[in-house]
Amino acid sequence: MKKILALQILLFVIISCEKEGEFAQTNNQTINLNSAVLLKTGQFTTTSGISGSGNVNIYSVNNQRKLILENYTIENGPDLKVYLSTTDAPNTFVNLGNLDVETVYTIPNSVDLNVYKYVLIHCQQFNHLYAIALLN
Amino acid sequence: MKKIVYILIMLIGCNSFSQGCSDAGICSIGNGFSSAIDSSKNQIEVGNIFGKGLEDVTYISPYISYTRVFNTHFSLTTKITYSQASGSFGTRGNIGDAFLVGNYKFLEKNNKQWSSLLGIKIPFTGSNDKINNFSIPMDYQSSLGTYDLFLGADFKYKKWNFNSTIQIPVINSNANSYFDEYSASNDFPTTNLFERKSDVLFRSMYTFKSKNEKFTYKPNFLFIYHLGNDSYEDIFGNRQKIKDSEGLTINANLISNYKINETNKIELSIAFPVVYREIRPDGLTRSVTLGINYKYSF
Numbered sequence: 196m197k198k199i200l201a202l203q204i205l206l207f208v209i210i211s212c213e214k215e216g217e218f219a220q221t222n223n224q225t226i227n228l229n230s231a232v233l234l235k236t237g238q239f240t241t242t243s244g245i246s247g248s249g250n251v252n253i254y255s256v257n258n259q260r261k262l263i264l265e266n267y268t269i270e271n272g273p274d275l276k277v278y279l280s281t282t283d284a285p286n287t288f289v290n291l292g293n294l295d296v297e298t299v300y301t302i303p304n305s306v307d308l309n310v311y312k313y314v315l316i317h318c319q320q321f322n323h324l325y326a327i328a329l330l331n
Numbered sequence: 332m333k334k335i336v337y338i339l340i341m342l343i344g345c346n347s348f349s350q351g352c353s354d355a356g357i358c359s360i361g362n363g364f365s366s367a368i369d370s371s372k373n374q375i376e377v378g379n380i381f382g383k384g385l386e387d388v389t390y391i392s393p394y395i396s397y398t399r400v401f402n403t404h405f406s407l408t409t410k411i412t413y414s415q416a417s418g419s420f421g422t423r424g425n426i427g428d429a430f431l432v433g434n435y436k437f438l439e440k441n442n443k444q445w446s447s448l449l450g451i452k453i454p455f456t457g458s459n460d461k462i463n464n465f466s467i468p469m470d471y472q473s474s475l476g477t478y479d480l481f482l483g484a485d486f487k488y489k490k491w492n493f494n495s496t497i498q499i500p501v502i503n504s505n506a507n508s509y510f511d512e513y514s515a516s517n518d519f520p521t522t523n524l525f526e527r528k529s530d531v532l533f534r535s536m537y538t539f540k541s542k543n544e545k546f547t548y549k550p551n552f553l554f555i556y557h558l559g560n561d562s563y564e565d566i567f568g569n570r571q572k573i574k575d576s577e578g579l580t581i582n583a584n585l586i587s588n589y590k591i592n593e594t595n596k597i598e599l600s601i602a603f604p605v606v607y608r609e610i611r612p613d614g615l616t617r618s619v620t621l622g623i624n625y626k627y628s629f
Contacts, residue, residue, distance in 0.1 A: 219463045289566055304434075319506065
């Protein structure tokens with residue numbers, strides 16, 4: 196019985212893995228800044244206890260609005276998301292997805308950037324705000 | 332043994348496109364009514380369940396369980412599960428849930444016996460495991476991310492068991508963040524901050540033994556009704572109901588037990604759904620499961 200228990204625990208350990216498949220591979224989009232039009236820009240201010248800095252730019256590219264993070268060094272956290280928000284708190288927002296400095300975020304056509312004036316870095320799982328940028 | 336192999340081949344041969352249920356949920360809890368431990372006070376069980384899910388997702392789900400029999404009426408079972416899912420998103424494994432289930436059996440009279448069950452399920456994860464920082468569907472999560480309460484009753488008459496159990500998510504700690512909109516796959520619905528409704532299970536099971544009483548066979552049917560449409564939070568932060576996620580699942584299940592001696596048993600089980608819900612956002616999409624476990628009593 197001891198051997199079987201040991202084997203079972205070993206099995207738990209052996210299969211504790213994470214391996215990426217075709218749908219979880221980083222798709223490194225790039226923006227040709229020569230043809231892109233800068234619509235909005237902002238600088239992140241971190242919340243209490245969070246360190247780092249960074250900028251956010253929104254471009255118009257082929258009739259689509261793209262959000263990218265630049266010089267981003269804000270400390271990492273669990274389950275961080277990029278929100279477009281109407282205020283500096285995550286009350287009325289658009290969730291653009293997981294925080295990834297390499298990602299080019301596409302903004303849905305229905306979003307009015309004169310209403311959604313803030314970009315937030317927000318931990319969804321623990322409802323903790325990390326950083327705020329006002330778009331100018 | 333030939334009979335077991337024959338029955339297994341027949342069942343595997345059935346063409347099943349179906350929902351299936353959680354390897355670590357209401358299905359296995361309902362089975363707890365029939366797990367008699369003879370005269371031993373303790374039982375350790377280790378097992379593995381192999382499953383095939385929606386699209387190309389496959390599962391390996393090992394578990395460890397310990398049962399303590401306090402007297403002829405009352406026993407307590409603890410169980411810890413693990414699950415690894417593999418498919419087009421990749422491979423992700425994690426510890427799943429802990430179960431604590433109490434079972435009280437009333438005295439048997441005239442071949443009739445009632446028993447009751449009360450249990451809880453505690454998730455080890457918020458159902459938000461990721462691969463390469465990509466949020467992945469519920470189908471790849473090792474737990475539903477809910478603290479559940481189980482209440483059940485069983486009626487045994489001769490070789491028949493009829494039991495019913497309700498699984499109620501009491502606290503929702505599901506933090507899944509999968510968005511269909513942001514995914515390369517179109518096969519799985521959005522389950523961002525997923526909220527799951529309760530289930531009710533009804534099981535009818537017939538038990539028969541071989542002449543030498545070494546083999547026990549328990550063919551059974553499980554009827555599971557999902558009591559409402561589940562919901563998620565969309566990209567605008569609004570809660571949306573998932574239409575047609577409410578409904579009935581019927582699983583066919585065969586459990587075959589081989590008694591090596593008084594203290595050692597091996598059990599094989601195969602299960603597949605014959606009726607299933609139209610939308611299964613919770614990832615309980617097994618089209619077939621094959622389980623093997625070893626029980627040691629002392």
